[in-house]
Amino acid sequence: xxRRTLLQSSLAAGLLGVAAxxxxxxxxxxxxxxxxxAFAAGSVEQALQHLAGATQLEQSDVVRLKAPPIxxxxxxxNVLASAKISxxxxxxxxxxxxxxxxxVSAQFSPQMRPYLKTRLKMAKTGNVIAVVHANGKLYSARRxxxxxxxxxxx
Amino acid sequence: xxxxxxxxxxxxxxxxxxxxxxxxxxxxGLRKNPDTGAVIPAHYIRELKVQHGDTLLAQLLAGPGxxxxxxxxxxxxxxxxxxDLQISWLDNRGQQDSTTVTVTG
Numbered sequence: 001x002x003r004r005t006l007l008q009s010s011l012a013a014g015l016l017g018v019a020a021x022x023x024x025x026x027x028x029x030x031x032x033x034x035x036x037x038a039f040a041a042g043s044v045e046q047a048l049q050h051l052a053g054a055t056q057l058e059q060s061d062v063v064r065l066k067a068p069p070i071x072x073x074x075x076x077x078n079v080l081a082s083a084k085i086s087x088x089x090x091x092x093x094x095x096x097x098x099x100x101x102x103x104v105s106a107q108f109s110p111q112m113r114p115y116l117k118t119r120l121k122m123a124k125t126g127n128v129i130a131v132v133h134a135n136g137k138l139y140s141a142r143r144x145x146x147x148x149x150x151x152x153x154x
Numbered sequence: 155x156x157x158x159x160x161x162x163x164x165x166x167x168x169x170x171x172x173x174x175x176x177x178x179x180x181x182x183g184l185r186k187n188p189d190t191g192a193v194i195p196a197h198y199i200r201e202l203k204v205q206h207g208d209t210l211l212a213q214l215l216a217g218p219g220x221x222x223x224x225x226x227x228x229x230x231x232x233x234x235x236x237x238d239l240q241i242s243w244l245d246n247r248g249q250q251d252s253t254t255v256t257v258t259g
Contacts, residue, residue, distance in 0.1 A: 034200045039217040076221045095219060099184070103219035106228075109211050113169055113229035119221035121182070151221075 039102050044094050044129060047102040051092065054138055057131065063141035065130040074122040074151025081116050081130035083139070088114035090133040096142075097126030121151040159241050161255035163233075170233045170257050172204065174226045174241060182218040198246055199224060205240040206233065235259040 038050035045055045066080040081091050091114060092105040103120045114132060122128070127142040158177040163170050176199065183196025198218040204211045212228055233239075235257050242252035 034215055039215075098219055100217065100219070102217060104214055104216045107213045107215065109209070111209075111231050111233075112212050113231060115227075115229040117225075117227035119225050121219050121221055 035105075038105075040100060041102060042100060044096055044101045047094060047100075048092075048131065048138065051102065051105060052131075052133060052138060057138050057140040059141065060139040061141075063130055063132045063139050065128065065141040065143050067128045067143040067145050069144075070146045070148065071122060071151075072148050074124070074147040074149055076119050076151065077122050077128070077145060077147075078119055079117070079128055079130075081132075081141075083114035083132045083134065085114070085132075085134055085139075088112075088132055088134045091116045092131040092133065093118070093120060094129045094131070095120060095122050095126065096129060098123050101129075122147045123151065157253040158251045159243070159253040161239075161241050161253060163230075163237075163239055163255045163257040165233070165235050165257055165259050168231070170230045170237075172226075172228045172230055172239065172255075174202075174224070176202075176224045176226075176243060176251075178222070178224060178243075178245065180218055180220055180222045180224060196246060199243045200246050202226065202243045203241070204228065204230075205242070206237060207240075211239075233257050 035051055038047050041047035041050055048055050062084045064082045071077045079093060081093060088108060090105055090107045093103045094101040095103055106116045122145060125146045127144050129140055129142045132139045160175045162173045178199050179197050181194050181197040185194045187194055196218060199216050202214040202216060211230060237257045239255050240252060241255060244250045
């Protein structure tokens, strides 16, 4: 009897996790499902397809992306992405020439400003891409970063 | 044990700047041990949450492309000075950590 109850609870928690991972931010302490296929994808398009179910990007000046023109150390590249519109649900950062381009996707409640600053790894010279998810659309900006020493290992 | 998360939440008048530095190796799983030649297994934060009580303010879904010892900066509105935020992370090995930070003026 107890064992069956435990299994049912695990299933419920898993379903909750999937629902939360579908992009709906709920007040919950259950961890959302981590999008495995998006993070394993070998191209920007595949990563966005798995993450957002869409690949249509609007190059737009509503997205502000700051990245250094030259990075001495590809292991630590400072990136700042922000947006000039309201209704932003997420900001996603990708590195085009990394083996798996998806780096991080920040899901935001309405209380968050559309702003994300972080440090990421770049295997070699190429584009850093910021995607802003807002009002059912994907807006993007890209910056080319020249990498002197690659930072993904190997 | 001290938290792996070093947070700072400062009110800038209009919004709060939340800065986090987290101690974590963020191993890609692509590196090799220079002495043994063995691959160093992947070990990286997958999820980071910022909560205010029951409200989930932000959730970052991350991979090993984030640099070692992740630095994250976010901006949050409608949080008065004195508010407590809960920061927590979960990695690919099921390890977790969390901490609380109070918004300063």
